[in-house]
Amino acid sequence: MLCQSNDELQLLVNQAREVIHDGNVADYIPALAKAEQEKLSVALFYPDGRLYSAGDTNENFTLQSISKVLALALALIDHGEEYVFQRVGKEPTGDPFNSIAKLETNKPSKPLNPMINAGALAVTHMIKGESVEHRFERLIEFIRCLSSNETISYNEEIAKSEYDTADLNRALAFFMKQHDVITEDIEGLMDLYTKQCAIEMNCNDLARIGCVLAMDGRNPETDEQIIPVDVARICKTFMVTCGMYNASGEFAINVGIPAKSGVAGGIMGSIPKKCGIGIFGPSLDDKGNSIAGIRLLEMMSRQYSLSMF
Ligand SMILES: NC(=O)CC[C@H](N)C(=O)O
Numbered sequence: 001m002l003c004q005s006n007d008e009l010q011l012l013v014n015q016a017r018e019v020i021h022d023g024n025v026a027d028y029i030p031a032l033a034k035a036e037q038e039k040l041s042v043a044l045f046y047p048d049g050r051l052y053s054a055g056d057t058n059e060n061f062t063l064q065s066i067s068k069v070l071a072l073a074l075a076l077i078d079h080g081e082e083y084v085f086q087r088v089g090k091e092p093t094g095d096p097f098n099s100i101a102k103l104e105t106n107k108p109s110k111p112l113n114p115m116i117n118a119g120a121l122a123v124t125h126m127i128k129g130e131s132v133e134h135r136f137e138r139l140i141e142f143i144r145c146l147s148s149n150e151t152i153s154y155n156e157e158i159a160k161s162e163y164d165t166a167d168l169n170r171a172l173a174f175f176m177k178q179h180d181v182i183t184e185d186i187e188g189l190m191d192l193y194t195k196q197c198a199i200e201m202n203c204n205d206l207a208r209i210g211c212v213l214a215m216d217g218r219n220p221e222t223d224e225q226i227i228p229v230d231v232a233r234i235c236k237t238f239m240v241t242c243g244m245y246n247a248s249g250e251f252a253i254n255v256g257i258p259a260k261s262g263v264a265g266g267i268m269g270s271i272p273k274k275c276g277i278g279i280f281g282p283s284l285d286d287k288g289n290s291i292a293g294i295r296l297l298e299m300m301s302r303q304y305s306l307s308m309f
Contacts, residue, residue: 001304002044002046002274002275002304003044003052003300003304004052005052006052006053006054007054008052009042009044009052009053009054009055010054010055012042012054012296012299012300012303013040013041013042013054013055013296015295015299016040016281016292016293016295016296016299017038017040017292018295019291019292019295020037020038020040020281020283020291020292021037021283022283022285022291023037023283023284023285023290023291023292024037024283024284025037025265025282025283025284026263026264026265026282026284026288028165028263029158029161029162029165029263030161030165031155031157031158031160031161031162032062032158032161032263032264032282035061035264035265035282036282037282037283038283039055039056039059039265039280039281039282040055040056040280040281040292040293040296041053041054041055041056041057041059041202041203041278041279041280041281042054042055042203042277042278042279042280042293042296043057043202043203043204043206043207043277043278043279044207044275044276044277045204045207045208045210045211045275045276045277045278046211046274046275047211047214047215047220047273047274047275048220049220049221051204051207053203053204053207055203056280057202057203057204058202059202059203059280060155060200060201060202061200061201061202061264061265061266061280061282062154062155062158062197062198062199062200062262062264062266063196063197063198063199063200063201063206063262063264063266064197064262064263064264064266065097065115065120065197065245065260065261065262065263066206066260066261066262066266066267066268067120067143067196067197067199067262068114068115068119068120068123068260069115069213069235069238069239069243069260069268070139070142070143070146070209071114071120071123071124071127071139071196072084072114072120072123072234072235072238073142073227073231073232073235074127074138074139074142075123075124075126075127076228076231076234077227077228077231078126078127078128079126079128081230081234083126084114084123084126086110087110087122087126087181088110088111088112088113088114088119088122088123088181089106089110089111089112089113089119090113090238091112091113091241092112092113092241092242092248093112093113093116093242093246094246095116095246096245096246096287096288097115097116097117097245097246097288098116098117098168098169098172099116100118100168100171100172100175103118103172103175103176104175108179109175109176109179109181110122110176110179110181111172111176111181113238113241113242114238115238115239115242115243115245115260116242117168117169117172118172118175118176120193121169121172121173121176121182121189121193122176122181122182124189124192124193124196125181125182125183125184125189127139127192132188132189132191132192135192136192136195136196139196139199140152140153140154140199142226143199143209145219145224145226146208146209146212146219146226146227147201147205147206147208147209148208148219148221148222149201149205149208152199152200152201152205153199153200154195154196154198154199154200155198155199155200156198158197158198158264159194159195159197159198160194162194162197162198163190163191163194166190166193166194169190169193170186170190173186173189173190174186197262202278202280203266203278203279203280204278205278206266206268206276206277206278206279206280207268207275207276207277207278208276208278209268209276209278210268210269210270210275210276210277210278211270211275211276212226212227212232212276213227213232213235213236213258213270213276214270214271214272214273214274214275214276215273216229216232216233217229217231217232236258236270236272237258239258239259239260239268239270240252240257240258243258243259243260243261244259244260244261244287244289244294245261245287245288245289246287247285247287247289251289251294251297252309254294254298254301255294255297255298255301255306255307256301256306256307256308256309257269257270257271257277257297257301257306257307257308258270258271258272258308259277259297261288261289261290261293263284263288264280264282265280265281265282265283265284265290265293266278266279266280266290266293267279267280267289267290267293267294267297269297271306271308272308277297277300279293279296279297280293281293281296
């Protein structure tokens with residue numbers, strides 16, 4: 001049986017806190033280094049509207065790489081599968097999320113999947129709109145709709161901090177421009193991408209988004225089909241194969257659910273037909289995943305038999 005109370009979750013949060021000091025907060029984006037390492041929160045959102053949560057649940061965090069799943073959904077809605085996958089692949093890399101290595105060795109020169117930075121930049125490039133501002137407005141409206149929260153916004157300080165220091169991402173983008181995967185002005189794309197990564201919410205909002213994906217793209221409360229069924233399926237499949245960076249294989253064995261993490265410490269889980277999970281814990285392991293968040297999911301998976309496999 002799945003979790004039925006906040007108290008059950010609180011016990012798991014207390015146990016998972018034990019590993020917090022085995023990790024570190026991300027600091028390659030300077031503003032992220034200010035995060036409080038001890039924070040930890042979790043929320044579960046069920047299709048019948050129940051929400052269970054524990055820990056620092058009011059704490060806001062930026063989506064970072066979790067936004068890659070949502071940008072992919074919008075690009076697939078905008079262009080369809082064929083167009084998108086002509087420009088970005090479907091295979092895991094086994095490399096760190098910001099690696100440039102396989103961009104050069106893979107032929108034809110396109111990023112291997114939409115969950116690594118190169119692939120995400122190519123996907124964000126595909127979001128339709130009349131200007132960078134309009135494209136960002138479309139993406140954030142989409143995310144407001146998915147989370148049923150009209151107040152979702154982005155963190156300007158973190159967006160600017162990443163924009164000012166994102167030279168590795170610029171390098172990835174310029175490489176892809178040389179190979180016609182990206183055709184727009186790179187500074188505009190970096191502006192859009194860094195704002196996308198800085199979209200902010202708490203674990204309750206994230207659990208609601210996870211639940212929409214779990215319910216094949218349908219908002220269980222309003223019955224609105226926000227994401228087409230096939231697009232939701234593709235997103236969840238990438239979450240399984242590439243969602244936890246180059247720890248996705250181990251995570252599939254130890255936890256066994258579609259999940260996507262970000263370097264601010266968020267993890268979005270989506271258990272097909274059952275529920276959405278939102279986690280925030282900024283202390284990261286050496287692969288860049290929330291160390292206590294992973295521990296929490298491992299314990300939840302065992303206690304509630306969550307693995308799909
Ligand atoms: N892994 C992540 O969360 C990376 C996102 C971050 N904004 C980057 O592009 O480097």
